[in-house]
Amino acid sequence: xxxxxxxxxxxxxxxxxxxxxxxxxxxxxxxxxxxxxxxxxxxxxxxxxxxxxxxxxxxxxxxxxxxxxxxxxxxxxxxxxxxxxxxxxxxxxxxxxxxxxxxxxxxxxxxxxxxxxxxxxxxxxxxxxxxxxxxxxxxxxxxxxxxxxxxxxxxxxxxxxxxxxxxxxxxxxxxxxxxxxxxxxxxxxxxxxxxxxxxxxxxxxxxxxxxxxxxxxxxxxxxxxxxxx
Numbered sequence: 618x619x620x621x622x623x624x625x626x627x628x629x630x631x632x633x634x635x636x637x638x639x640x641x642x643x644x645x646x647x648x649x650x651x652x653x654x655x656x657x658x659x660x661x662x663x664x665x666x667x668x669x670x671x672x673x674x675x676x677x678x679x680x681x682x683x684x685x686x687x688x689x690x691x692x693x694x695x696x697x698x699x700x701x702x703x704x705x706x707x708x709x710x711x712x713x714x715x716x717x718x719x720x721x722x723x724x725x726x727x728x729x730x731x732x733x734x735x736x737x738x739x740x741x742x743x744x745x746x747x748x749x750x751x752x753x754x755x756x757x758x759x760x761x762x763x764x765x766x767x768x769x770x771x772x773x774x775x776x777x778x779x780x781x782x783x784x785x786x787x788x789x790x791x792x793x794x795x796x797x798x799x800x801x802x803x804x805x806x807x808x809x810x811x812x813x814x815x816x817x818x819x820x821x822x823x824x825x826x827x828x829x830x831x832x833x834x835x836x837x838x839x840x841x842x843x844x845x846x
Contacts, residue, residue, distance in 0.1 A: 621665035623816040627654040629731050632706050636731075639702040651691070656683045659708055662727075662821065663687050669825035670712055670725065673832050674846050676839075677712045677725060687712050706730070716844050721747075723838050725828045726805070729815055736824045737774065738831030739805030740838050747842055752786060752799050754841035762795060765837055770830035771806050777834060779803030804838060806831035 631654045635644070644651070660681040667679035680686030689709045695701045713724035725738035743751065755762045766777055781800040785791055789799050808827035814820060839846040 618668055618821070619661075619665045621661055621818060621821050623818050623820060624658045624662070624729070625654055626816070628658060628729075628815065629812060631655055632731050635704060636706045639704055639706070641703055644704055655691070655708055656688070659688050659710060663710055665821040666712065666824065669821060669828065673825070673828055674835070676715050676845050678715050679712050714839070714844060723835055723842070723844065725831065725835070727824055731812060734810040734812060734814055735807050736827045737805055737807035738828055738835045739777070739803070741803045741805060748802065751804060751838055751841045752789070754837065755795055755798060756789065756793070759795060761837065762798065765833050766798065768833065771834070774806050774808045774827065774830055776806075777801070778805055778807060804834060806834050
């Protein structure tokens, strides 16, 4: 496995400082620090995750490039937000399916914030056709879906999560045995950990454990979308 010593102490210090100085002038002055404390360690983490991902599925991509790869940009999209601060105060990466083009593709996700770490997998806000296909898959395969939602690794991580509709989606009765899951607009299994775990060299193995717990859900989603897993 590629060596990963854990994130450096300045990784979270940088984000704490950024929270107090979230402006372009400060970031420009501290860009070399960002590259050394955040981008380079994130690239190393992504590289370390590649062998673990390959064991789960060969169809998910771990691309360590700081731009255009698995790492999310630090720049916020402020076009439709009242919050106009230009930079995210966390780091994240998305190991998306090779057939996917954006964040809405099936994938595995890792999130590093000063107050919590989160990692898991599934699909976030798929488009209308993909969402309809996943719901149809659940409705047509209730036993297989129950096996996923009732599995101990999934239940220990809070079950299958995601934002839900207030009412059943069109075409599904209120009394459907999986109606609450059919209301979901995203489908993911996510684990949380203390920020101090980011300093550990065992972090890739810990994240891989969360990815493995989410793998049956990811496989189910891929089957619904006619994607290989």
